[in-house]
Amino acid sequence: MSALLPDASTMAPRVDVLFWYMIGLCGFVAVGIFATMIYFALKYRAGSKADRTGKHKQSIGVEVTWTLVPFGMFIAVFIWSLFVFARLHSPPAGAQTVYLVAKQWMWKIQHAGGQREINALHVPLGEPIRLVMISQDVIHSFSVPAFRVKQDVLPGTYTDLWFTPTETGRYSFYCDQYCGLDHSRMIGDVVVMAPADYARWLAKNPAPENVAARGAALFRSRGCSGCHGANASVHAPDLDGLYGRTVHLADGSTVIADDRYIHDSILLPDKQVVAGFAPIMPSFEGQLSEEEILELVAYIKSTTATAHQPPSVGSESTHERH
Amino acid sequence: MSAIDAGIVPQPKPESAAPSFYSGDQSLRGWLFTRDHKRIAILYTLSITLFFGLGGAAAAMIRYDLIVPSGELATEVYNKAFTFHGVVMVWFFLLPSIPVTLGNFLLPIMIGARDLAFPRINLFSWYLFVGGGAFVVAALWAGGVDTGWTFYTPYSTMFSNTNVYLAIIGVFVTGFSTIFTGLNFIVTTHTMRMPGMTWMRLPLFVWGLYAVSVVMVLATPVLAMTLALVGLERVVGVGVFDPALGGDPLLFQHLFWFYSHPAVYMMILPAMGLASEVISCFTSRRVFGYKFMTYSMLAIAVIGFMVWGHHMFVSGMSVYAAMVFSLLSFLVAVPSAIKIFNWTATLRKGDIRFTAPMLYALGFVGLFLLGGLTGLILAAPALDEFLHDTYFVIAHFHYVMVGGSVMAYLGGIHFWWPKVTGRLYSERLAKFAAVLMFVGFNVTFFPQYLLGYEGMPRRYHSYLPKFQELNIISTGGAVLLAISYALPVLYLLWSLRYGKRSPPNPWDARGLEWQTSSPPPKENFLHPPVPREAYAYDEPAL
Numbered sequence: 001m002s003a004l005l006p007d008a009s010t011m012a013p014r015v016d017v018l019f020w021y022m023i024g025l026c027g028f029v030a031v032g033i034f035a036t037m038i039y040f041a042l043k044y045r046a047g048s049k050a051d052r053t054g055k056h057k058q059s060i061g062v063e064v065t066w067t068l069v070p071f072g073m074f075i076a077v078f079i080w081s082l083f084v085f086a087r088l089h090s091p092p093a094g095a096q097t098v099y100l101v102a103k104q105w106m107w108k109i110q111h112a113g114g115q116r117e118i119n120a121l122h123v124p125l126g127e128p129i130r131l132v133m134i135s136q137d138v139i140h141s142f143s144v145p146a147f148r149v150k151q152d153v154l155p156g157t158y159t160d161l162w163f164t165p166t167e168t169g170r171y172s173f174y175c176d177q178y179c180g181l182d183h184s185r186m187i188g189d190v191v192v193m194a195p196a197d198y199a200r201w202l203a204k205n206p207a208p209e210n211v212a213a214r215g216a217a218l219f220r221s222r223g224c225s226g227c228h229g230a231n232a233s234v235h236a237p238d239l240d241g242l243y244g245r246t247v248h249l250a251d252g253s254t255v256i257a258d259d260r261y262i263h264d265s266i267l268l269p270d271k272q273v274v275a276g277f278a279p280i281m282p283s284f285e286g287q288l289s290e291e292e293i294l295e296l297v298a299y300i301k302s303t304t305a306t307a308h309q310p311p312s313v314g315s316e317s318t319h320e321r322h
Numbered sequence: 323m324s325a326i327d328a329g330i331v332p333q334p335k336p337e338s339a340a341p342s343f344y345s346g347d348q349s350l351r352g353w354l355f356t357r358d359h360k361r362i363a364i365l366y367t368l369s370i371t372l373f374f375g376l377g378g379a380a381a382a383m384i385r386y387d388l389i390v391p392s393g394e395l396a397t398e399v400y401n402k403a404f405t406f407h408g409v410v411m412v413w414f415f416l417l418p419s420i421p422v423t424l425g426n427f428l429l430p431i432m433i434g435a436r437d438l439a440f441p442r443i444n445l446f447s448w449y450l451f452v453g454g455g456a457f458v459v460a461a462l463w464a465g466g467v468d469t470g471w472t473f474y475t476p477y478s479t480m481f482s483n484t485n486v487y488l489a490i491i492g493v494f495v496t497g498f499s500t501i502f503t504g505l506n507f508i509v510t511t512h513t514m515r516m517p518g519m520t521w522m523r524l525p526l527f528v529w530g531l532y533a534v535s536v537v538m539v540l541a542t543p544v545l546a547m548t549l550a551l552v553g554l555e556r557v558v559g560v561g562v563f564d565p566a567l568g569g570d571p572l573l574f575q576h577l578f579w580f581y582s583h584p585a586v587y588m589m590i591l592p593a594m595g596l597a598s599e600v601i602s603c604f605t606s607r608r609v610f611g612y613k614f615m616t617y618s619m620l621a622i623a624v625i626g627f628m629v630w631g632h633h634m635f636v637s638g639m640s641v642y643a644a645m646v647f648s649l650l651s652f653l654v655a656v657p658s659a660i661k662i663f664n665w666t667a668t669l670r671k672g673d674i675r676f677t678a679p680m681l682y683a684l685g686f687v688g689l690f691l692l693g694g695l696t697g698l699i700l701a702a703p704a705l706d707e708f709l710h711d712t713y714f715v716i717a718h719f720h721y722v723m724v725g726g727s728v729m730a731y732l733g734g735i736h737f738w739w740p741k742v743t744g745r746l747y748s749e750r751l752a753k754f755a756a757v758l759m760f761v762g763f764n765v766t767f768f769p770q771y772l773l774g775y776e777g778m779p780r781r782y783h784s785y786l787p788k789f790q791e792l793n794i795i796s797t798g799g800a801v802l803l804a805i806s807y808a809l810p811v812l813y814l815l816w817s818l819r820y821g822k823r824s825p826p827n828p829w830d831a832r833g834l835e836w837q838t839s840s841p842p843p844k845e846n847f848l849h850p851p852v853p854r855e856a857y858a859y860d861e862p863a864l
């Protein structure tokens with residue numbers, strides 16, 4: 001239904017087929033019921049000569065039928081929708097990471113290559129993009145109707161969302177979760193560009209450093225390296241290659257070191273203490289912005305890339321890519 | 323009042339008109355300290371009508387603002403208007419509407435009792451309700467609240483600098499009124515049924531009230547607790563919901579919707595029961611599938627407690643949790659479907675009289691159907707991820723709650739008006755209002771489905787120019803809707819003075835309430851009524 005809304009991502013047609021199927025089904029049921037009601041209303045209006053024998057009869061058979069038929073139909077639609085839903089939550093491997101920090105009332109975006117933008121997101125056509133999002137204050141929600149995706153952006157926790165644009169152009173994105181005074185101004189455009197145009201855009205907006213390099217600088221300037229660095233005198237875990245590893249905690253449990261774990265380790269170090277270490281790490285709550293934490297996380301990720309795993313996209317310079 | 327309007331059955335004059343419940347103590351004291359459930363019902367009707375007016379005025383501001391893309395009002399005024407609209411309409415109109423007015427008046431009469439089980443608590447509930455309302459009005463007076471009726475954290479606890487306290491105290495206090503009413507109805511239904519009025523003879527309206535009371539008693543305390551925590555976090559910074567204090571904002575959403583989804587059913591269950599009374603009467607036949615109608619209401623009440631997560635599909639909840647909530651949300655639609663089919667089947671072979679209450683009831687079925695079907699679309703997380711928090715959702719729940727519940731409520735008011743007041747109103751005007759309401763409603767809210775599909779988010783004070791046309795149509799519809807709500811107020815008030823006197827059973831209906839005079843005496847019945855199967859339209863009226 002491009003008349004109302006463009007289909008501009010790989011998921012959009014899949015979601016739309018389900019949507020229009022449901023509209024068709026609902027329309028069919030609604031028209032059927034209205035037609036029956038009108039038919040009865042005319043035929044059995046008071047004083048009409050229609051046959052009314054068996055007027056007060058009840059029927060278990062009919063009841064059971066119209067319980068089971070909708071039940072079956074609902075289950076079928078439910079199963080179909082699960083497949084679409086599961087896809088919406090499985091970003092393709094190799095999706096390019098873009099970082100997004102929401103705050104009252106703007107969207108701050110940072111590309112892996114270090115380019116920053118506000119209330120706009122430039123992406124290349126046909127490339128899967130994965131947004132890693134966090135809010136600095138209240139709950140926001142990032143929604144791109146033309147891509148049929150939306151995800152709340154929470155304070156204190158990362159959420160993510162992915163899409164692969166299939167059509168060049170500008171597509172509005174909105175904040176969909178009420179977030180205070182200028183909620184309705186929290187809008188912007190995703191600009192989908194042909195790869196060549198995108199490369200030109202990147203070249204026109206050179207960033208001095210990529211995200212991981214910014215993180216590395218912070219790692220030194222904020223004193224992390226004083227404890228975590230190779231020559232540190234303090235007994236603290238080596239963070240090289242941490243990302244994706246299984247960490248054993250002091251309380252005996254284990255956890256996979258993902259974005260969220262690293263984020264929490266920086267802000268709430270006492271929450272999950274690594275086994276074999278004293279809980280001496282200070283909390284950086286209130287001292288680092290969410291953007292800086294994202295950069296630190298990207299840096300720690302990048303050490304994984306060089307250490308042993310296939311290159312993680314978040315750490316790679318976008319310039320090399322094109 | 324012209325033409326003996328179709329549908330009103332001429333009857334012999336009642337023997338000797340018994341003194342009605344109005345004729346007792348006429349002083350203000352006699353009303354404000356009454357323990358008569360009928361008088362309390364009237365106190366409630368006056369108060370919720372007032373709140374409906376206030377909430378409606380806020381709605382008018384919203385629709386006025388949205389005429390132009392940049393918004394006609396100041397942003398903070400708009401944000402406060404939609405918050406006030408939601409808070410007032412949900413807690414001070416829709417939730418109480420049918421139970422505390424028609425339910426309060428009719429429940430004892432329908433089961434052949436003299437009053438509710440706890441008449442004093444009933445009166446106390448009204449005071450709590452009005453007291454809670456006073457806090458909300460005070461919040462408005464003090465400058466308003468801008469959190470939305472959902473009070474999402476951490477916005478409501480740490481960021482909004484409006485009168486959140488006053489508003490949540492108001493809702494908190496009113497919650498107790500709801501709980502007490504629920505308890506009162508449950509105990510009344512269990513213990514006060516007259517001999518011969520067995521469970522399976524109860525009118526579906528009583529079943530609806532019973533089901534809703536159970537939900538009220540179980541769900542409302544959760545709301546009270548949640549709002550208390552919001553208050554504590556605001557005053558002393560207890561870190562429950564704000565991650566900056568070590569809390570979890572999603573916890574609030576779970577608790578809030580654990581209450582608020584059942585609250586949606588609190589608004590619709592009594593409406594379902596009510597519609598069955600009206601449709602059965604004006605088809606002069608038994609409700610088709612009486613037992614399935616009762617079971618489906620109970621099923622809705624029970625499953626309704628397990629679907630709250632469908633409000634949180636995009637909140638960052640786990641994919642597997644979303645799947646379970648989706649499945650349960652599809653399941654809860656089955657009993658609603660059963661009800662629609664049964665109402666339709668009740669028309670078959672009936673002797674259908676198209677009176678005003680019947681038009682309202684049929685309007686209810688139609689709008690509830692359209693709202694319910696779009697609910698199925700939102701129950702699929704893959705589609706909800708696209709439509710959540712857009713105008714599609716706004717349209718969906720207004721179809722169910724305003725199209726559905728309010729139409730049913732007005733149908734009930736028209737149906738029992740002669741019983742409550744002893745007067746008949748102008749059928750012609752009433753039918754006109756019912757049709758206008760149906761049309762006005764669709765013109766207002768159908769465009770909002772399209773707006774939602776195109777992506778217009780809810781709670782937007784300003785919007786992109788491409789959404790303007792549909793918004794103007796919607797505002798035009800709202801004007802029709804406003805007229806259709808004002809009309810009944812006028813002709814019903816008019817009927818109090820000039821309307822014809824009503825016989826005890828003007829519609830040839832079968833419930834016990836039609837066996838007593840209109841309006842009923844203080845003790846409800848002068849002679850004990852005769853209980854029968856519900857909807858004994860195959861037998862003559864008594």
Ligand SMILES: [Cu+2]
Nearest residue numbers: 140175179186
């Ligand atoms: Cu926002």
Ligand SMILES: [Cu+2]
Nearest residue numbers: 583630632633
């Ligand atoms: Cu719900």
